Amino acid sequence: MKKFLKGTFFMQGDEACAEGAIVAGCRLFAGYPITPSTEIAERMARRLPEVGGAFIQMEDELSSIALIIGASYTGVKAMTATSGPGFSLMQENLGLAVMTETPIVIVNVMRGDPSTGQPTRAGQGDVIQARRGSHGDYEIIALAPYSVQEMFDLTIEAFNLSEQFRVPVIMLSDAIIGHMREKVILKTPDEVKIVNRKKPKEPPGKYLPFKPEEDLIPPMACFGEGYGIHVTGLTHDIRGYPASTDPKVHEKLVRRLCDKIRLNADKIIRIDSRYVENAEIVLVAYGTPARSAIRAVNLARKKGLKVGLVRLITVWPFPYEYFRKLSRKVKGFIVAEMNYGQIVGEVERSVGDRKVVLASKLGGDPHTPEELLEIIGEVYKHVE
Amino acid sequence: MLSENLPPKAHPLEKLLRTDRLPHIWCPGCGIGIALNSFLRAVKKLNLDPKSIVLISGIGCSGRASGYVAFDSFHTTHGRAIPLAMGVKIARPDLKVVVFSGDGDLFAIGGNHIIHAARRNLDLLVICINNFNYGMTGGQLGPTTPFSSYTTTTPYGNIEHPFNLVHLTAAAGASFVARWTVAHPIQLARSIEKALNKRGFSFIEVIAPCVTLYARYNKLGRPPQIIKYLKEISVIEKSMDSSKADIKIGNKIFVGEFVDVERPEYVSELYRVIREKSGRKIDSLVR
Incomplete structure (x- = not known):
């Protein structure tokens, strides 16, 4: 081949x-x-x-x-x-x-x-x-x-x-x-776009393996490159040395590991949204259920229902801010998941007192568009 | 008094250690330092480039060794030193990859990986410090704790039988298997030299006293007595049969080299396939 x-x-x-x-x-x-x-x-x-x-x-x-x-x-x-x-x-x-x-x-x-x-x-x-x-x-x-x-x-x-x-x-x-x-x-x-990790700018001896740059990400030296780095799962300082009893080092490290994702979330998050501009309710889905959700939203629009779709391409980090903003103009959310309610909790956290309905499906079969359309109809009645 | 008149002299192994991390955490009288010393002496004797060595360890007292050596090193999760080392070795076959860890890490929580690495005959040296108990957590029963001896979780005597580490690794397919005690640092360093030059899976067990815990619970005496005792009860036989090398209280401890054979090595075979299928002369995954 x-x-x-x-x-x-x-x-x-x-x-x-x-x-x-x-x-x-x-x-x-x-x-x-x-x-x-x-x-x-x-x-x-x-x-x-x-x-x-x-x-x-x-x-x-x-x-x-x-x-x-x-x-x-x-x-x-x-x-x-x-x-x-x-x-x-x-x-x-x-x-x-x-x-x-x-x-x-x-x-x-x-x-x-x-x-x-x-x-x-x-x-x-x-x-x-x-x-x-x-x-x-x-x-x-x-x-x-x-x-x-x-x-x-x-x-x-x-x-x-x-x-x-x-x-x-x-x-x-x-x-x-x-x-x-x-x-x-x-x-x-x-x-396609190919991204490679940042490499150290300093020579061995001066390079600190876990010293972050402004974006909170440290350049990465690798084994066999002459840097003699030590890597550990223990809490470590910027040299990579264990510092597991130092509260300050621990707090700083864990905060940075979280912040390098949290503070860059808008660069990471990708959302596929359809008809949300004038939507009364929004159907949220990701993965397989999104396929039925697209069909269900199209069917609902044909019936004149103002329904939008938010398909999460990035599930984590979750787009809390996006949903917060969306909740100002949308009255209700339906979350279609092939589980007993997981991402629905994150939507609830983001949208204040807006109605959030879980469309759960267990057993292996995906939601049918008709099933979702029925739920859309019911939720639509309640929020109107 | 005398030392005041002498110029400060570097330790002969200083260049192979992260001296800024000393003092180490090991107890006075612990055997791990002796084993690490033998390893570093072997590295020095072979004149290996420190940049070409990667030392990987798991969790526990012995697992801390990776933090004290001036090589690229990885202190992994408990039990997973061997598969992580395998990843390094496969990607960079030119590097000397060594796992330095304890008996609990390598044979209890990580037991599955050592037998499979031996089965594959992966080009890797595994140095296992056997101190008969879990030292870091306070002296509990390990997979090597001798029958009837005492630990904090066998307060009425151990009812389990320990692994015979050299026999287990030999049976699993290791190319080189040796056992020494910390009373044999010279012989140990020689076996490590041999293993570092071997292409295949090498396993070296180092019997070491845990003076603070196992030795104390079992009334084995102070560190110098234990070293002396280890020397006295160790025997080297002409026909080294690993099946007879069980460790039992009151028995002799068989030491020496049990296996030294040649058989096809995993990384070489893997690259043979990669070269055949890609049509390129690839000797590393890193470009």
């Missing part, structure tokens, strides 16, 4: 994700088989050697994420892919990647959960876990593709964001998007 694929293809979401990673510059994948993400690993196993990269099948998800952290610290763009149970196992080292500011990409093709749940069916039960699953205060970036095209495009975006902000980036896909086949247009690296 060619190094990079170019043009129009009929492809599975998981396969498009793998191709996106290769275009983004990913040259190392480590993972453990798990439905419904396995096709990403299988595609990477075949494709990476062709482009001069390494595929490694690990003994579990704990080691998969540990391996890509180690690889990233040599300067390689590295990723893993998993689903709910594996994502749970990765949580401790997700925190290590946050604390050590390691750029990595984790693809979570979500299935029905909790526990072993529904391996072959879709769900969105890991959205809060992606944000809060590891212990401690931190901020993270998570993207939610809603099409095979976005499995390709957002994987590139995920690598770019992780390199720019030195933070793990999570792709929150699901079994429907992962396994679905549809049209996708693949681009080559020279047709």
